[in-house]
Amino acid sequence: MTDAVDFLVPRDVIVAGGGNAALCAAIAARRAGKRVLVLEAAPKFYRGGNTRHTRNMRCAHDHATDTLTGPYTEEEFFDDLLRVTGGNTDQTLARHMIHLSKDMLTWIQEQGVRFQPSLGGTLSLGRTNSFFLGGGRSMLNTLYRTAESLGVDIAYDAEVVGLDIDGGTCRALTVRQGGADHRVETPVFVAACGGFEANVEWLKEGWGEKAENFLIRGTPYNRGTVTRMLIDGGMQQIGDPTQCHAVAIDARAPKFDGGIITRLDCVVFGVVVNKHAKRFYDEGEDIWPKRYAIWGRLVANQPDQIAYIVFDAPNLERFMPSLYPPISAPTLAELATKLDLDPVAFMAEIQGFNAHVVGGKPFDHTEPDGNRTEGLDIDKTNWAQKIESAPFYAYPVRPGITFTYLGVRVDAQARILMADGTPSDNMFAAGEIMAGNVLGQGYAAGIGMTIGSVFGRIAGEEAAAHV
Secondary structure, eight states, X not given: OOSSOOTTSOOSEEEEOOSHHHHHHHHHHHHTTOOEEEEOSSOGGGTTGGGGGOOEEEOOBSSOOSSOSSOBOHHHHHHHHHHHHTTOSOHHHHHHHXXXXXXXXXXXXXXXXXXXXXXXXXXXXXXXXXXXXXXXXXXXXXXXXXXXXXXXXXXXXXEEEEEEEETTEEEEEEEEEXXXXXXXXXXXXXXXXOOSXXXXXXXXXXXXXXXXXXXXXXXXXXXXXXXXXXXXXTBOEESOTTOXXXXXXXXXXXXXXXXXXXXXXXXXXXXXXXXXXXXXXXXXXSOGGGTGGGHHHHHHTSGGGOEEEEEEGGGTTSSOOOSSOOEEESSHHHHHHHTTOOHHHHHHHHHHHHHTEEOOOOOOTTSOOOOEEOSSSSOOOSSOOOOOSSSEEEEEEEEEEEEEOOEEOBOTTOEEEBTTSOEEEEEEEOGGGGGGGTOSSOOOTTHHHHHHHHHHHHHHHHHHHHO
C-alpha cells in the first residue's frame, strides 16, 4: 500500500476519488497497462466515500444464481428506472448502463468481490439486487487490495483543489496534501469523487435554510470541489440542485457518516406524522425498494424537517431496526408525550386512521396487498393496518442526504461534455458526480452502485484507450 506518493512521477491516468467508481476506473485502466494514481481526499481510515455504507448493487441478469432468487431483465430494470424517475433520465444512456450492468456481476467478482444472499428485512431485494459479502466496507477493501496488487498508486488526504483546464483539455491538477500544494500533470483525468452533499452551504443554494436540519448519511469529505471547478471550467452541468438520494433516517443520528444503520425501513408498517401530528403522504404508495428514497424529501418539506414513524407491537420485528431503539409506550397518549406531540391531536390522527382501514387481506410487504384506507384526505393505498396493539412504537426521522444529483453531463464513453455538447479531450466522469445523467429524480435501491461501477469501468477503459 502506498502511503507516501511522489506526485512528480509521471502517470497515464489520474483518478480523483476513492470509492467504488474511482476504484473500478483505476482497476480498469491499470488492467489495460496504464500507470494510475488515485487521489483520495479522505484519510485512509475514512477512505471510500459512500461506498463504505452500501450493501448491494442492482444489475440486470437473465437467470437465478446462488445469491439471486430469479431473473431481472434489462426491460424490467429500465421500467423500474422510468417509474422511480418519472421519466427524468437520459434514456439512451440509461439503457446503455443497464445493458452493461449484466457484465458487472462477473467483472466485479473477477476483482475479488463476493456476494451473499440478501438479508431478512432488506426491502425484498433478493431477486433484483446482489448483496456484498461483508457489506460495502468489505467490498471496498477488496477493490483496494486488488488495485494495490496491480500497482495502482493511492494517495490519501490528497484533495484536488485546482484544475488547469484549457478548452476541453485538463492539463494538470493542483493536489493539496499535508498543507502543501502539488501540481500534477496528467494525460487523462477521471473525476469520480462524489457529489456535494457534505457542503451544507451549497445545499442551501437549492433548499434554503431548511438544509441546516439535514443529516448527511455518508462521508463529510464529499463537498463537490471538483464538481464546481468542472462547471466553472466550461463543462456542461446536468441535474437539479435540490434532487438527491434522500431517505428518512433516525433523527438521533450524527450530522455526518451515520451510514446505512441509521436508515428506517418501517414506513410501510405504520403511519408517518409531522410535528403537528398530521399525516402528510401515502405510506403505501408502492413497494419499499421503489419508494424508500422519497421520504427524505418529504420530511425535508415538513415543519422543522422532523417526522415520526408510528407503528404497533406486531410490526416491531418485520424490518431492519435502526442503530437506535424505537421510542415506546404502553398507550398512544404516553407515546405522544414522549415525542413532544400534542396528545389530543395525535390520538385523533391515529384513531381516525384506524377507523378508515378496510381490506383484511393477508399482509404481504413484498408486493402491493390492497389493504387500504378509504375516506381520508390522504389514504394509505397498501399495507394499511390498524395501530391498536400495545406497546406502541415510534422513530423520529429527519432527511438523510446520501448523494446529490447535480453534476456534469457525460456521453456513453463517460467523457465529460463541454457546455456546447462536444466531449472533453481528456476528461471522464463516473459515479455520483455524473449520476444526474441517469437519476433526474427518485431512486431505486442499489442503483447508485450500478452507476458507479458501470461508468467507472467505462471511464477507466476509455481513459486507457485515450492514452
